[in-house]
Amino acid sequence: MTIQEKIKKLKKEKNAIILAHYYQEAEIQDIADYVGDSLGLSQQAAKTDADMIVFAGVHFMAETAKILSPDKIVVLPDLEAGCSLADSCPASTFEEFVKAHPDHTVITYVNCSAEVKALTDIVCTSSNALKIVESIPKDKPIIFAPDKNLGKYIISQTGRDMLLWDGSCVVHEAFSIEKLLKLHEKHPESIIIAHPESEEHIIKVASYVGSTSGMINYVKEHRDRRFIVATEAGILYKMQQEVPGTELIPAPAKEDNTCACSECAFMKVNTLEKLYTCLRDESPQINVSDEIRKKALIPIQRMLALSK
Ligand code: 13P
Numbered sequence: 001m002t003i004q005e006k007i008k009k010l011k012k013e014k015n016a017i018i019l020a021h022y023y024q025e026a027e028i029q030d031i032a033d034y035v036g037d038s039l040g041l042s043q044q045a046a047k048t049d050a051d052m053i054v055f056a057g058v059h060f061m062a063e064t065a066k067i068l069s070p071d072k073i074v075v076l077p078d079l080e081a082g083c084s085l086a087d088s089c090p091a092s093t094f095e096e097f098v099k100a101h102p103d104h105t106v107i108t109y110v111n112c113s114a115e116v117k118a119l120t121d122i123v124c125t126s127s128n129a130l131k132i133v134e135s136i137p138k139d140k141p142i143i144f145a146p147d148k149n150l151g152k153y154i155i156s157q158t159g160r161d162m163l164l165w166d167g168s169c170v171v172h173e174a175f176s177i178e179k180l181l182k183l184h185e186k187h188p189e190s191i192i193i194a195h196p197e198s199e200e201h202i203i204k205v206a207s208y209v210g211s212t213s214g215m216i217n218y219v220k221e222h223r224d225r226r227f228i229v230a231t232e233a234g235i236l237y238k239m240q241q242e243v244p245g246t247e248l249i250p251a252p253a254k255e256d257n258t259c260a261c262s263e264c265a266f267m268k269v270n271t272l273e274k275l276y277t278c279l280r281d282e283s284p285q286i287n288v289s290d291e292i293r294k295k296a297l298i299p300i301q302r303m304l305a306l307s308k
């Protein structure tokens with residue numbers, strides 16, 4: 001049997017579902033039951049009736065799935081699949097920050113640990129961040145963490161004065177504005193699209209800014225154009241499937257001599273082989289203590305209620 005056949009057989013026997021993020025390797029996306037952005041993946045995790053969730057993504061995504069579906073087994077192919085944004089916000093330091101601003105509503109981007117979510121009033125993802133921020137009464141001051149780039153983008157769109165945590169994504173900060181502008185000069189008719197985790201100067205020159213799903217939908221709606229895509233390169237696989245024949249150019253990274261694009265090393269530690277073994281061995285599992293889970297569930301559910 002091929003590894004794909006073995007995975008499919010085990011999946012059936014164990015009543016498991018495979019959820020994969022757009023940044024996963026193509027062969028993982030191909031075997032997944034659902035491929036999506038952070039919001040779509042958490043919505044799937046909340047509604048599935050599978051007994052086991054194999055989460056082909058990074059740790060905070062699998063943890064969110066466990067918080068939403070505590071009775072299910074949640075496995076991650078490799079526990080090293082972390083996130084620089086989540087790492088930039090340690091719960092103990094964040095707790096002090098929140099305590100120092102007791103009148104603020106705390107909004108956290110889903111790219112953070114369960115402990116940080118437990119200190120939060122409402123969670124958001126890149127696809128609903130504007131809506132979530134706008135749902136907070138205008139006279140309420142806001143703490144936004146951990147992504148300062150997404151935070152700055154929201155401030156530019158809503159005019160809200162938010163207190164930003166100083167976190168960022170290593171992958172989205174790797175794009176070079178100089179190289180990007182040069183590339184656009186070479187293809188002046190192309191449209192630049194960017195993920196809001198990108199730096200301000202990249203976002204300023206983008207014609208569309210949105211989540212991974214939002215970017216795919218935008219390209220589908222303008223399929224006769226050429227695109228320069230400023231997000232992790234894994235998205236190009238699904239995007240190209242949706243718009244065959246449309247030219248998609250990855251935005252160039254700053255210090256990159258071997259590859260023209262940006263890859264998330266955390267996402268890429270997951271392999272098809274590891275996906276198979278975690279399904280077979282039901283390990284490594286993601287677990288969250290009851291105390292943290294109950295607290296973290298509230299802001300996630302608030303987000304889901306606002307995202308229907
Ligand atoms: P999306 O929610 O847009 O898929 O983003 C997830 C992520 O980690 C981007 O780096």
Ligand code: SF4
Nearest residue numbers: 083084085169171264
């Ligand atoms: Fe985290 Fe950035 Fe990787 Fe997304 S691309 S998982 S934000 S490090």
